[in-house]
Amino acid sequence: MRASWADLAANSAAENVATGSSANGVAGDSSRATRSAYIPPHLRNRPAVSVPPAPTSAAPAAGSGQSGYGGSSWGGPRNDYGSKSGYTGGGGRGSWGSRGGSWGGGRDQEVNPFADDVDDERTFAEQENSGINFDAYEDIPVETSGQNIPAPVNTFAEIDLGEALNANIRRCKYVKPTPVQRYSIPISLEGRDLMACAQTGSGKTAAFCFPIIYGIMKAGQQIQRPSRCARTVYPLALILSPTRELSMQIHEEARKFAYQTGVRVVVAYGGSPINQQLRELERGVDILVATPGRLVDLLERARVSLQMIRYLTLDEADRMLDMGFEPQIRKIVEQMDMPPPGERQTMLFSATFPKEIQRMASDFLSNYIFLAVGRVGSSTDLIVQRVVHVHDAEKRSYLMDLLHAQREGGVQGKQEALTLVFVETKRGADSLENWLFTNGFPSTSIHGDRTQQEREHALRSFKSGKTPILVATDVAARGLDIPHVAHVINFDLPNDIDDYVHRIGRTGRAGKTGLATAFFNDSNASLARPLADLMQEANQEVPEWLSAYARRSTYSGGRNRRSGGGRFGGRDFRQEGSFSRGGGYDHHGGGNGGGGSGYGGYNSGATSAWD
Numbered sequence: 285m286r287a288s289w290a291d292l293a294a295n296s297a298a299e300n301v302a303t304g305s306s307a308n309g310v311a312g313d314s315s316r317a318t319r320s321a322y323i324p325p326h327l328r329n330r331p332a333v334s335v336p337p338a339p340t341s342a343a344p345a346a347g348s349g350q351s352g353y354g355g356s357s358w359g360g361p362r363n364d365y366g367s368k369s370g371y372t373g374g375g376g377r378g379s380w381g382s383r384g385g386s387w388g389g390g391r392d393q394e395v396n397p398f399a400d401d402v403d404d405e406r407t408f409a410e411q412e413n414s415g416i417n418f419d420a421y422e423d424i425p426v427e428t429s430g431q432n433i434p435a436p437v438n439t440f441a442e443i444d445l446g447e448a449l450n451a452n453i454r455r456c457k458y459v460k461p462t463p464v465q466r467y468s469i470p471i472s473l474e475g476r477d478l479m480a481c482a483q484t485g486s487g488k489t490a491a492f493c494f495p496i497i498y499g500i501m502k503a504g505q506q507i508q509r510p511s512r513c514a515r516t517v518y519p520l521a522l523i524l525s526p527t528r529e530l531s532m533q534i535h536e537e538a539r540k541f542a543y544q545t546g547v548r549v550v551v552a553y554g555g556s557p558i559n560q561q562l563r564e565l566e567r568g569v570d571i572l573v574a575t576p577g578r579l580v581d582l583l584e585r586a587r588v589s590l591q592m593i594r595y596l597t598l599d600e601a602d603r604m605l606d607m608g609f610e611p612q613i614r615k616i617v618e619q620m621d622m623p624p625p626g627e628r629q630t631m632l633f634s635a636t637f638p639k640e641i642q643r644m645a646s647d648f649l650s651n652y653i654f655l656a657v658g659r660v661g662s663s664t665d666l667i668v669q670r671v672v673h674v675h676d677a678e679k680r681s682y683l684m685d686l687l688h689a690q691r692e693g694g695v696q697g698k699q700e701a702l703t704l705v706f707v708e709t710k711r712g713a714d715s716l717e718n719w720l721f722t723n724g725f726p727s728t729s730i731h732g733d734r735t736q737q738e739r740e741h742a743l744r745s746f747k748s749g750k751t752p753i754l755v756a757t758d759v760a761a762r763g764l765d766i767p768h769v770a771h772v773i774n775f776d777l778p779n780d781i782d783d784y785v786h787r788i789g790r791t792g793r794a795g796k797t798g799l800a801t802a803f804f805n806d807s808n809a810s811l812a813r814p815l816a817d818l819m820q821e822a823n824q825e826v827p828e829w830l831s832a833y834a835r836r837s838t839y840s841g842g843r844n845r846r847s848g849g850g851r852f853g854g855r856d857f858r859q860e861g862s863f864s865r866g867g868g869y870d871h872h873g874g875g876n877g878g879g880g881s882g883y884g885g886y887n888s889g890a891t892s893a894w895d
């Protein structure tokens with residue numbers, strides 16, 4: 285068993301144990317409550333109609349006559365909390381308590397989730413999102429397949445998401461939808477099930493959050509939840525992700541999108557005190573973001589019921605249905621009280637979708653649309669990939685050279701740039717972090733043997749630039765959206781090419797450019813061919829020695845057959861003759877159309893980098 289899988293196994297195991305450790309960074313951040321009155325600089329002097337400022341006092345927006353949803357008089361979805369919750373509905377914008385707020389008397393104030401953005405602005409001069417290079421997305425290949433596929437949109441204005449959500453989109457400084465958003469939001473708004481495969485850093489989180497938030501806002505009062513006997517809560521949407529940090533991140537993003545919409549988002553993940561999470565749940569939950577282990581714990585304690593789930597999202601869905609997580613996911617989705625496919629809406633998202641996983645995932649879906657959004661198919665590809673031949677014994681000194689060069693010249697001119705170094709084992713991470721530190725490179729590490737507090741502290745320290753080098757196992761490979769990661773170094777390469785795709789995707793996000801360097805030697809020979817192919821498809825320079833490795837490697841199939849081929853991280857397995865369900869379906873190639881060779885099968889029995 286590889287240590288990187290052990291990381292996750294450790295997570296899972298820990299999720300079933302309520303630790304006695306003190307409050308973690310997410311929930312225990314007392315400074316946030318006091319920041320709710322602060323209006324960040326980028327929101328000052330804006331006309332109120334364009335971006336409603338954060339509330340500055342306990343006086344709620346609810347009852348102001350403004351509707352949080354499109355102008356209708358929507359009373360908010362909170363019908364299972366009654367007077368106990370302190371939420372009074374009555375206006376479009378429900379308000380919940382800040383974390384420290386008292387929940388029995390009066391109406392609590394919803395904490396402004398945009399307040400933290402100010403910290404980023406102070407640390408890094410460059411601001412995100414508004415400067416996104418959308419031209420790079422113009423020639424992106426897109427494929428959709430399935431029946432009656434809704435048309436894509438070009439602008440957010442074409443989609444009716446309601447004023448409150450639109451205001452949050454503006455607060456996030458999203459000017460245009462990204463390609464995956466252009467296609468998937470109309471599909472999801474029509475209530476269709478979806479399997480979406482789109483490149484790393486292309487905005488999948490918003491793509492699944494917007495329709496869920498809108499759907500809950502729209503359903504509003506019509507949703508009748510069971511009366512709250514005992515202390516069971518009934519979320520309407522469930523978003524599952526494989527790691528604690530990713531769940532925390534999705535929660536933070538979703539809270540921004542749901543700000544002042546009346547939709548309440550709560551997170552539950554292992555390694556931090558369950559009682560605190562239970563308290564948050566008791567205050568009401570519409571959207572529950574969770575890791576599987578902690579959710580199973582909550583379900584077994586009957587503190588959460590899935591009976592009212594209308595929306596189910598698996599982020600990093602291929603990972604969630606991989607061997608490690610599949611039993612837990614099946615338990616949650618098929619063996620508890622969740623409505624079956626067809627009665628709930630199911631959305632699966634990832635940057636990679638092996639065909640065998642697609643086949644398994646189709647159990648969870650009903651008449652779904654497959655969406656593949658490819659990489660940018662030109663030399664403007666956002667991540668520059670380099671691979672260097674380095675023997676194990678020389679890796680440290682090579683790394684040192686790279687870091688010195690980076691310090692002197694900056695990566696792509698960015699002095700403040702962050703560097704993420706992936707290693708194979710937890711011990712290897714500790715050892716490399718220590719070595720870097722003693723050699724004058726402030727660094728930290730994240731892996732499954734560190735406590736949750738240590739992991740969160742490490743991530744904060746890295747994000748802030750205090751320790752601009754993060755040594756990580758695969759626990760940090762998926763989903764984490766850390767601005768200013770300019771360089772990803774695969775000190776140890778993974779066994780699985782899809783893991784490589786996710787790792788390098790920690791840079792070059794949201795239209796920005798990034799650099800990925802891989803240390804390759806004989807022990808990585810099995811990766812030579814898929815790596816050379818991937819680099820070639822992305823218009824990267826493939827060194828002659830790597831091509832020679834690739835030619836020599838006997839191609840045995842298995843996990844390293846990339847399922848997407850060409851410019852996609854995955855293509856609809858139903859396109860293959862073997863698919864027999866459901867009859868005919870439409871198939872559209874968008875952008876530059878299809879193309880790509882496609883590797884065909886995927887051997888679920890093969891070991892992955894997570895094992």
Ligand SMILES: Nc1ncnc2c1ncn2[C@@H]1O[C@H](COP(=O)(O)OP(=O)(O)OP(=O)(O)O)[C@@H](O)[C@H]1O
Nearest residue numbers: 413458460461462484485486487488489763765794
């Ligand atoms: N329409 C948009 N305009 C500008 N920025 C956007 C837009 N949508 C999302 N973003 C930003 O793009 C970044 C990447 O988004 P996100 O983390 O959702 O990517 P992802 O596709 O889920 O990546 P991964 O596959 O690595 O999980 C985030 O910082 C997000 O705020």
